[in-house]
Amino acid sequence: xxxxxxxxxxxxxxxxxxxxxxxxxxxxxxxxxxxxxxxxxxxxxxxxxxxxxxxxxxxxxxxxxxxxxxxxxxxxxxxxxxxxxxxxxxxxxxxxxxxxxxxxxxxxxxxxxxxxxxxxxxxxxxxxxxxxxxxxxxxxxxxxxxxxxxxxxxxxxxxxxxxxxxxxxxxxxxxxxxxxxxxxxxx
Numbered sequence: 001x002x003x004x005x006x007x008x009x010x011x012x013x014x015x016x017x018x019x020x021x022x023x024x025x026x027x028x029x030x031x032x033x034x035x036x037x038x039x040x041x042x043x044x045x046x047x048x049x050x051x052x053x054x055x056x057x058x059x060x061x062x063x064x065x066x067x068x069x070x071x072x073x074x075x076x077x078x079x080x081x082x083x084x085x086x087x088x089x090x091x092x093x094x095x096x097x098x099x100x101x102x103x104x105x106x107x108x109x110x111x112x113x114x115x116x117x118x119x120x121x122x123x124x125x126x127x128x129x130x131x132x133x134x135x136x137x138x139x140x141x142x143x144x145x146x147x148x149x150x151x152x153x154x155x156x157x158x159x160x161x162x163x164x165x166x167x168x169x170x171x172x173x174x175x176x177x178x179x180x181x182x183x184x185x186x187x
Contacts, residue, residue, distance in 0.1 A: 004064045006056025014046065014118075016063040017054065021046040023119060026045050029043065046123040067116035067123065074111045082107070084115055084125065093122040105158035106131045106178050127178045132187045133158060134173050141166045153185070 009015065014022045022043035031037040039056045056062060072084040072093070081094040093115065097104060104128055107113070116124040138154035151163035156176070164183045168174060173187035 002064050002066075005058050006060035006062060007037065007039055007058035009039050009056060009062065014065040014067055014116075016065050017043070017052075019124065021065060022052065023124065025051075032107050039182050046118075048076050049096075061088055062166040065118060069114050069116050072115045072125075074107055074109065074113055076109070080124070084113065084122075087112075095122055096154065099125055100127065102181065103127055105156075105160050105179050106133070106176065114155050129177060129179055130184055131178055132173050133160075133176050135164070135170050136166065138164060138168065141169075 004013075007029065009024050011024050011027050014182065015022050015024060023055050025044050026042040028040040028087060029037065030040055030089050032067045036057055036059070038058065041054050043052045043054060044050070045052070048149070055148060070086060074089050075083045075085050075092070076095055077083070080097050081092050082097050082099070095115070095123055108131070111131075112128070114126040115122055115127070133156045135154050136157045139152050141152075144154055150166060151162055152166055153165040154168065155161055160176075162174075162176060162181065162183050164174060168183075169187065175184040175187050177184045
């Protein structure tokens with residue numbers, strides 16, 4: 001496995017550290033007045049979900065793990081597990097529903113997601129960056145409030161709250177960016 005320097009760690013990288021696989025969630029590069037620079041890395045254990053904050057100096061060597069990525073179709077949820085299927089081999093794999101965190105409501109039946117594997121073990125799932133959702137309810141536009149900067153709250157049919165431009169109304173389909181959890185465009 002390739003080793004990288006501590007200052008090369010980026011969010012989304014998978015690292016092998018202390019015998020476990022970790023996903024770098026947040027990375028802050030710190031340059032203190034005294035001493036060497038370091039990366040303050042918030043990591044999530046890919047197997048049990050525990051979190052860890054670790055400092056890596058730029059001279060520290062860390063193993064970066066490349067996960068094998070496969071597009072798989074979401075079939076259904078059962079007992080807190082999400083079931084995905086490889087559309088070529090029809091093999092099914094289960095992942096904890098918690099793996100998607102607050103993005104879980106955006107997962108739709110039949111949706112293709114990126115499932116990441118390490119040596120045949122499914123570890124992670126990533127939603128498409130853009131997902132089409134229907135607005136269940138939103139406030140009516142106040143006359144004169146057409147400034148493009150003024151967004152209003154809306155509730156999607158999946159229960160997620162997002163801010164939308166004033167011209168978007170209920171029963172409309174919009175595209176939501178699943179990385180930022182924000183309105184992207186009209187569908």
